Structure formats: structure tokens, C-alpha cells
Amino acid sequence: MPELPEVETVRRGLAPVFVGARFTRVEQRRPDLRFAFPPMFAERLAGRRVESLGRRAKYLIADLDDASALVMHLGMSGSFRIAAGAGDAEAGLFHHERLKNPVHDHVVFHLSNGARVAYNDPRRFGFMDLIARAELSEHKLFRDLGLEPLGNSFDASALAARLAGKSAPLKAALLDQSVVAGLGNIYVCEAMHRAHLSPQRAAGALVRRDGGPSARLAVLVQCIRDVLNEAIEAGGSSLRDHRLTDGSLGYFQHRFRVYDREGELCPTPGCGAKVKRIVQAGRSTFYCGKCQK
């Protein structure tokens, strides 16, 4: 579920209760999510203070006071929910909206400031790990990650360097986390529509023969930045599982131009064609065949 804007929204919601607080107790309610938890996961977290909460691509990274980092990935259906009062969790207030089954609260963090934070993940494609902070950048989860699309180094030249020579369709290349880190199916579709670029075009064709970026690649870079910033501003997109940490909904889904809009009118002024759905690399692509070339 969560792409960069959803993860960033979660980060901003968690930071006020996590940063500066200690884990007084952590409940690990099953042996694994997508992967097994590291040995002694809950025990190693107990007593640790959170120094900062960051994000890289779709990963949340909590820096702890013992020079380790708690790394968390939400997979497709992961969400965090904060219950402020000490009695809230026991009173069933974590998931009163009924859309979240408390059976899927796989980890519960008890914090020194009285907050309880539950990690809920029905499909269990998410995972958590504890990694020494000094080893993070060389860790297999992070070492191959590509450009951070809201970072300073993301520009047309850098993207051109990553796309050069690629015969894969643009859609697949933008989903590849070693090219741009943090985009997912929604925002790739939305950015390509904004840039009027066909998802089926070969990615390498946007690179000039001298290796520099084409003008259209510069437009794509700006469209990616814009759609991500607008989505963060809207609290992300809530299709099924995404919730802010207070349980409320993001609302960027109402601003989708093509994603999940098969058969609807293309929103480009004067276009008049209908949004199409195709499957690329096993995943749906929504686009306009008339104004995306």
C-alpha cells in the first residue's frame, strides 16, 4: 500500500510520540511478518530511547540511543496507530473504526511518555529489523537504493544516468527502487500522465546519445516531485489500508488523474480519450493512450 507519501505521512505522525521517548516495553505478537524478526527483537528494544525518526525510500528508520536503528517497512497493508492514553489499547480504541482487525496488531510499542503504538499489517508483507547504524548504508536493504525523489540530488541528469541503456518500459524502470527509491504503482502512473509520457516507451529513449537528459525527462522529474509533494500535503492516498497515525484518512485518492480510473475521461483538457488499463510486469498501469506518448 504505502508509497513514499504514505510512509512520509506516517513518519510525521509517529515522530512526536517516538522521538525523545523510551520503549518501556515492546510486544512482539508473532514470530514473523514477511521475514522473521531478528533474535531478541522486543528485548533489545526495551529501555532504548528514540533519537530521531527518518525515512529512506519506503523505509522508516528510528535511530536508537545504542547506535542501532529500528528499520520498518509497511509492505502493502501496514499501518501504525497511536493510542495516547494508557488505557486506550486495553479499551479497544486502537481500531474502533472496525476497518482494522486487532488480530493483525503484530507489534505494540509501549513508550515512556504513556503512548502506545500498534503496528497493524493484515497481509504481513511488512517487516522490521534492527541494524547497527554504522552498517546501514552498506546493508543489503539500502545499498542498492536509487535516487531519493524529494532529495537535492534528484534531477534530470541524475535520472538520465540511471535510465541510460535501459530497454525496459518507462513504467517498470520508475518502479525499480534502484532507479528512483520510493515510487510505487500509484505515483508512477500519476507522474507519467502529468508528463504526458507513455508507460510503454523504452526508458533509455529519454536519454540523449551523449548521456544527457532529454527535455521531457526534465519535465518528468518535476512531475514526480510535484505529485509526491501534493500527496504528502494531502496525507497520502487511502485506498484500503492507509491511515494516518490518528486513524484518519488521507485524501489524495480523490485527486488521482488516472490511477484506478479505467474507462473514465482523461483529465487532460481537450483530450477526450478514456483512461486505459494494461498490465506491465504483472501490475496494472493506468494511462491515456492519446495524450501520453
Added chain:
DNA sequence: CGCATCCCCTGCCTGC
């Protein structure tokens, strides 16, 4: 190596 396919898991929606 690059790329495509399949798979992990639960839940929701559609159509019969």
C-alpha cells in the same frame, strides 16, 4: 546482466 514471471498473505469486490 536485464527483464519477466511468479509468489508471499489477507481481505474485498465482482459475477454467477
Added chain:
DNA sequence: TGCAGGCAGGGGATGC
């Protein structure tokens, strides 16, 4: 109403 099948925001393993 029940049930089977398809599909879902991610990404890792496999095979060509």
C-alpha cells in the same frame, strides 16, 4: 446468500 475468482499500494526469488 454463498462461493469462486480476480485484484490490491511491495518486493524477493527464480529462470530465461
